[in-house]
Amino acid sequence: MDWVRGESVGRGTFATVHLVIPKATSNYTIFPSPTAVKTSEVSTSYSLKNEKHVLDRLGSCQQIVSCFGDDYTFENGREYYNLFLEFASAGTLVDQVKFHGGRIPEQNIRGYTRSIVEGLNHIHSNGFVHCDIKLQNILVFHDGEIKIADFGLAKKSGEEQSRLECRGTPMYMSPESVIDGEHESPADIWALGCAMVEMMMGKPAWNLEKDSSMCSLLLRIGSGEESPMIPEDLSKEGKDFVEKCFIKDPRKRWTAEMLLNHPFIEEVKKNVNEASPRDHFDFIDWVSSVADLTPSSPEHEESCQWSFDSYSCSAADRIRQLVTVEVSVSWLESDSWISVR
Template identity: 75%
Template sequence: MDWVRGETVGRGSFATVNLVIPKGKSKSNSNSTLFPSTAAVKTSEVSTSHSLKNEKQILDCLGSHKRIIRCFGDDHTFENGEKYYNLFLEYASAGTLAYQVKFHGGRIPEQYIRRYTRSIVEGLSHIHCNGFVHCDIKLQNILVFHDGEVKIADFGLAKKTGEEQSEKQRFECRGTPLFMSPELVNGGEHESPADIWALGCAVVEMVTGKPAWNLEKDANMWSLLRRIGAREESPVIPGELSKEGKDFVEKCFVNDPRKRWTAEMLLNHPFVEEVKSVNESSPRTHFDFNDWVSNVSESVPNSPESEEFCQWDVDSSFCSAVDRLQQLVTVERPASWSESDSWISVR
């Protein structure tokens, strides 16, 4: 595969992510495939590439799915005297859901949260039905694309369902503490219900911009794990969520993993029902704003010319009446309202 390493777009403890610049024609072989002009390469030294190689293996097993990051192959390179392992993946130009929360002032409007959550559940359903567990669901691992679609990424910690673990693995801290389920903390159970608990934490964070667990200023990881493992409390469900949203999160935060809803069950929950089309949701009269919520506009982009607006320029079928009106309101008046041929005179 003939390529050049481009701009660095991400960096972690053991890997960096760069844009891929194709160089000439790619030659197909057993280790690589053709990739589009816009792709990313995730790289680590061979000595620390275990999680990257695990990610490649899991993605190959999962196959193509609209809610899972696509993998275009892998290879090895020698750079500055070191041998590196490279994994080629889709590039998400709008960053992660964690970035989107910060970009929009710490709160994503619920109509967007519903759509994002459904996409994540669809991805989890595919992962779980194929016999795998992601093990690290969080907003930082959900990528956002230019069209507003999201996909689950970072399968470095993923594993097969029911996979036998060593004594050491059962007590290792696998995943991100703030998203860990009680059974994972207490017994190292890395199974599909743990992904659902983490999903609930992710939804709360999209709503509030803060972790699902209310942490003391001087709290450490171990005090948090004790709280989770004690099963005496659950993360606080945001009061600003709709009734459907609160019920959805409650289904994710059931302490007993055997009673916690599965991804397949959550797909039928009212909170993530398919969004109505524009024609069905547009107001018919001056007072036809049944879904109007006064504080939604605070988090919705307010200038069509701004970069913020462009980041949220998803398909119009998802925009509420409030969003569409916001897009029409600008600081400056148009140069000439009379230039349009579509105006109709009314009395």
């Protein structure tokens, strides 16, 4: 494929993101405009290659970012792996929270949630788990359409793994992920609930003190009966939906397929169809919820995979092992991704 790197739109610890500029007209069929390329040195490209592997097997889905292929390049004496993906000009749902002044209107949340659940249903029904659902990984396109992205930590459902393996972002981790290292489809649903609360409140679902440590957060998630906060001003249907996501027992937590029939999002498509104008002048009650947004760089938090010496430990001991040093953490900022303009 003949292409050159365009504008830089983001970078992380091991990967950078640029716009793609095709060099030959014949390649335009390969690179829809605009296209982004995620690049990593071959030696640190495992997550990018995993993302390509998973996206290829998931196939086409309107609620999942499209992959247009990959290649290798040799630049400045180093070999790089490149993954070509759809570029979302309106950024992520984090940008939507900021655009709406810190609180996305509930009607918008219904639509966003519907799309995320449809995407998760496709992922889970095809035998995969995303493992890192969060606002930073939900892309927003110029027409308001949203898609799930960043499958670097995704895995096959039921795949054997260490009990002490940790995937994802701590703020969105489910109790079974913290206690047992269990990363299956119910963990994605728990993370969805956390994302919904964050869309409504403009802050994480777990109410943390300024000097809270990762250890204290994981203890709260994995031990005791406490659950993430649910906004008081959320509708009755919305509260019930989130509660279904926050059921402690993963075997009783609602699945994506079940959530598609929940009243909070069941009527979204029907309402959209009813609101569609019948002619050029039928816009009396219609107001666009999509604004022209400045393109935003993808925000990404590098998720850790911790390993430990002992497999036989209590839940409390396991959580203490997850973090060995108590340090103050800013839970509202990404640790790895830096916006570039």
